[in-house]
Amino acid sequence: MSITPDQERGFYDAVYSPFLDRPSEELAVNRDVMIRTLNDPKQPVYERRRLYLRILDRLLALPLNGSRILDYGCGPADWGVWMATEGAHVTVLDLSPAAVQLGLKRAAASGVADRVRGEARDASDLSCFADAEFDIIYASAAVHHTLKYQHAFEDLVRVLKPGGVLVLAETLGNNPVLNLGRRLRAKVQGEAEEQGEEIILSESEIRLLRTTFREVHTEEMHLLAMGKRLLRGRFTSKWARQCLRLLEIIDDVILYTLPFLKRYCGEIVIVAVK
């Protein structure tokens, strides 16, 4: 492991700190804001809109109202705070104190401060939580940062109640061509190692989930459409959006007719029942 938790914390603190100065109305979230943001080509998340819209559907299919939810590696905490606006009691947890502070500010701005608590800590040690404390654990682009630590996975499973649901949105690393492309792109664009592009979920972690959880549903997404990474930052232009849409349609046809290729997709939604 080449990156230390301190390096990772410093990197993400620098990413999230600037958002702390934003006015309340820019920090508030609810379901409409989430959907609007995901469909807005000006937002960096536009690139992952299909993945996150699928996640939104999967989360909305769960009984969020009244559930105890852990937003694991919450980052800007929009997902955790959004789930609180749906009636959940949410803990936003991140290694980065700035991320957690942002989550709490967002919760206040969204009128759900009483349903959101924050934990700034390393997710490889969840000893602050009781066994079976959560009904749902949600982690987007986060477990690939923590599974490298010994016991992180056991602790994640421990704090989920029997019958509870783990929902993951992740980058999938089974495809050697995509992996090479990712590494090259990260190098060319001078991406920091802390962004974790090279540590991604693959078949071995999915096998681990299957041996631990009662049910594991996987939805692999995007094969050729992973070319979207080359269009990063260009989605305000119509041709970039049309190009992405075309790749997505081709993918849908390929994956429908040749489902065995799904394992080579670049992104995945996982819903696992303990």
Ligand SMILES: C[S@@+](CC[C@H](N)C(=O)[O-])C[C@H]1O[C@@H](n2cnc3c(N)ncnc32)[C@H](O)[C@@H]1O
């Ligand atoms: C790629 S970001 C994703 C953030 C957020 N879940 C999202 O989807 O926008 C990864 C997050 O994992 C957090 N992280 C990395 N290592 C961690 C650790 N050991 N414990 C807790 N959080 C960690 C980082 O601080 C960062 O906020």
